[in-house]
Amino acid sequence: MPLITRDSYLKQRDITYHKEWNKKLEKTMDATINQINEFLKEIRISDVEVVSGWRPQQLNDSIKNAATTSKHLTCQAVDLLDLKPFPLMHAILENLTAAEIHGVYFEDFSYTPSWVHIQVVPPKSGRRVFVPNSNPPLVANKWKGLEFYDRQFI
Numbered sequence: 330m331p332l333i334t335r336d337s338y339l340k341q342r343d344i345t346y347h348k349e350w351n352k353k354l355e356k357t358m359d360a361t362i363n364q365i366n367e368f369l370k371e372i373r374i375s376d377v378e379v380v381s382g383w384r385p386q387q388l389n390d391s392i393k394n395a396a397t398t399s400k401h402l403t404c405q406a407v408d409l410l411d412l413k414p415f416p417l418m419h420a421i422l423e424n425l426t427a428a429e430i431h432g433v434y435f436e437d438f439s440y441t442p443s444w445v446h447i448q449v450v451p452p453k454s455g456r457r458v459f460v461p462n463s464n465p466p467l468v469a470n471k472w473k474g475l476e477f478y479d480r481q482f483i
Contacts, residue, residue, distance in 0.1 A: 338382030346385035358404035368431035406448035439466035
């Protein structure tokens with residue numbers, strides 16, 4: 330798979346949910362894809378699989394643990410597949426300065442067991458790697474051995 334494309338981000342939801350899709354979302358999506366792809370290029374990631382891009386409200390409401398104000402609703406976030414040994418997570422953690430330069434933010438990786446959530450707007454906490462909600466983590470030990478990053482950025 331290449332970097333994020335329009336097709337991989339939308340998964341034809343612009344057609345299926347055409348009544349919700351509009352020019353403002355399209356413009357935001359284009360900017361989001363560009364911003365995240367530039368970050369991925371800088372950290373030498375060239376192959377990603379989009380798990381979730383734009384989510385219309387009806388779809389978002391059907392996803393367990395999805396935030397009611399998810400940045401997926403406004404095309405300001407993407408979830409990328411990241412399976413053990415979590416190469417994307419490690420590449421991100423090794424390049425948090427690049428993340429700051431490119432203005433991208435990540436849900437705490439212990440809340441995303443098989444994917445990485447990247448968004449282009451700061452969370453309420455303002456932290457580069459943030460806890461998305463008050464629920465317990467889905468995989469408490471995913472960060473094991475990475476305490477340095479935990480202390481510095483969360």
